[in-house]
Amino acid sequence: MAIDRIGNKCCGCRACLQKCKFDAISFVTDTYGFEYPEIDSTRCVNCGACEKVCPIINDTYSSDTGLCGMAYALDAKTKYNGSSGGLFGVFAESIIAQGGVVFGAAFDENLKLKTTKAETLEELIPLYKSKYLLCDTSYQFSAIETELKKNRIVLYCSSPCQISALKLYLQKEYDNLLTLDFVCHGVGSQSLFDKSIAYTEEKEGLEIKAVTLRYKKANASSHYYYAYSYLKDGKFHERSDLYFSFPYYNAYCKQLVCRDSCYDCKFAARERVGDITIGDFHSIEKYHPDIDRFAGVSMFLVNTPKGQKWFDLIKEKIHWRKMDKETIYKNNRFSDEVVIPSEQPAFRESIANEPFETTVKRFLKPSRDWKKLIYYKAPKFLRKIIMKLR
Numbered sequence: 545m546a547i548d549r550i551g552n553k554c555c556g557c558r559a560c561l562q563k564c565k566f567d568a569i570s571f572v573t574d575t576y577g578f579e580y581p582e583i584d585s586t587r588c589v590n591c592g593a594c595e596k597v598c599p600i601i602n603d604t605y606s607s608d609t610g611l612c613g614m615a616y617a618l619d620a621k622t623k624y625n626g627s628s629g630g631l632f633g634v635f636a637e638s639i640i641a642q643g644g645v646v647f648g649a650a651f652d653e654n655l656k657l658k659t660t661k662a663e664t665l666e667e668l669i670p671l672y673k674s675k676y677l678l679c680d681t682s683y684q685f686s687a688i689e690t691e692l693k694k695n696r697i698v699l700y701c702s703s704p705c706q707i708s709a710l711k712l713y714l715q716k717e718y719d720n721l722l723t724l725d726f727v728c729h730g731v732g733s734q735s736l737f738d739k740s741i742a743y744t745e746e747k748e749g750l751e752i753k754a755v756t757l758r759y760k761k762a763n764a765s766s767h768y769y770y771a772y773s774y775l776k777d778g779k780f781h782e783r784s785d786l787y788f789s790f791p792y793y794n795a796y797c798k799q800l801v802c803r804d805s806c807y808d809c810k811f812a813a814r815e816r817v818g819d820i821t822i823g824d825f826h827s828i829e830k831y832h833p834d835i836d837r838f839a840g841v842s843m844f845l846v847n848t849p850k851g852q853k854w855f856d857l858i859k860e861k862i863h864w865r866k867m868d869k870e871t872i873y874k875n876n877r878f879s880d881e882v883v884i885p886s887e888q889p890a891f892r893e894s895i896a897n898e899p900f901e902t903t904v905k906r907f908l909k910p911s912r913d914w915k916k917l918i919y920y921k922a923p924k925f926l927r928k929i930i931m932k933l934r
């Protein structure tokens with residue numbers, strides 16, 4: 545199987561592109577905005593290196609040591625910085641304090657999502673929080689390898705497919721590499737995200753400089769606020785709103801935007817690839833009514849002895865409770881079953897063939913979500929009652 549023939553099963557990790565010594569692989573965007581590998585047959589020597597690092601073709605599951613539960617960072621700022629309980633931040637800050645280096649996903653100055661290195665607490669800031677689009681890993685796997693070979697401690701936090709891709713790329717185990725995968729509902733494309741930014745800029749007459757998904761508004765009524773900072777009349781401003789006001793975020797939450805490989809994902813499984821798995825715990829109040837789910841709570845699974853060692857090192861910095869594994873599995877995406885919304889094929893065709901304004905009008909009008917708007921604007925006590933009745 546040549547790497548370009550895995551077709552829409554490709555998860556876009558770019559391990560193949562990074563492994564190819566002959567510069568024979570490039571990523572090209574299809575009509576729906578998704579990027580797939582293409583082989584230049586004049587350069588390809590059929591060495592098969594690309595196939596050996598493909599996480600769709602090969603498996604890299606970790607063992608399972610069993611500890612799992614809920615947790616959040618005790619430090620309020622670390623928790624605030626994270627999408628849920630700030631667990632990534634706790635590990636990352638600890639690695640940096642020990643002279644290590646962290647790799648995660650951050651937007652560059654053109655709002656392109658790229659695997660990015662952080663060596664200081666300041667450099668860590670853009671890495672916090674979920675960004676629900678494919679992160680471009682290009683040429684960062686070799687940067688990680690370089691740090692590992694220098695014997696520095698490296699933390700890599702990413703989607704399970706990208707963690708698996710890195711492990712295959714490295715082709716050996718490193719004691720100084722800690723990997724954190726997250727429970728993942730899939731990623732959309734950079735191209736659609738770009739369209740959404742351009743649409744908002746045009747509609748509002750401003751220039752967006754930074755975007756934060758999973759913005760934590762004070763006394764947040766939802767996990768799904770977003771914020772952007774923008775330049776208008778030479779001054780910086782910030783605006784935040786519920787997810788359905790930003791077309792990309794709205795489409796993501798409606799599960800319209802994911803790659804094909806995400807709708808049928810082999811990594812959405814109980815077998816994990818990272819040393820530790822982190823995720824949201826939206827239903828925590830069912831099991832621990834004293835915990836406020838809106839304040840930010842993560843779930844975690846420790847998957848390897850190395851993960852356990854690191855968990856023991858940071859556990860003074862978190863509030864955590866052990867929980868039953870089945871409860872964790874049942875409350876999150878640990879199986880590849882996902883219902884593709886009936887609107888998704890028409891949505892894709894609209895993206896390919898219609899101006900983006902038309903796609904927004906047909907599928908993403910915020911007024912379609914009026915019930916959610918009422919719910920999110922209701923006082924917290926009322927929302928908790930509604931949640932219990934559901």
Ligand SMILES: Cc1cc2nc3c(=O)[nH]c(=O)nc-3n(C[C@H](O)[C@H](O)[C@H](O)COP(=O)(O)OP(=O)(O)OC[C@H]3O[C@@H](n4cnc5c(N)ncnc54)[C@H](O)[C@@H]3O)c2cc1C
Pocket residue numbers: 625626627628629630631632633647648649650657671672673674675676677678679701702703706726727728729730731822823824825842843876877
């Ligand atoms: C695309 C995506 C889908 C997710 N789906 C689910 C889900 O279905 N259920 C669930 O429980 N949790 C999901 N999560 C995880 C969840 O949103 C939180 O990231 C997780 O709970 C950790 O929160 P935190 O506060 O500990 O850390 P955070 O500060 O939120 O850390 C997030 C980490 O992920 C990295 N990251 C962010 N975006 C990307 C990206 N696009 N690609 C690669 N790395 C990235 C960041 O660099 C950082 O290291 C998803 C995350 C992403 C990015």
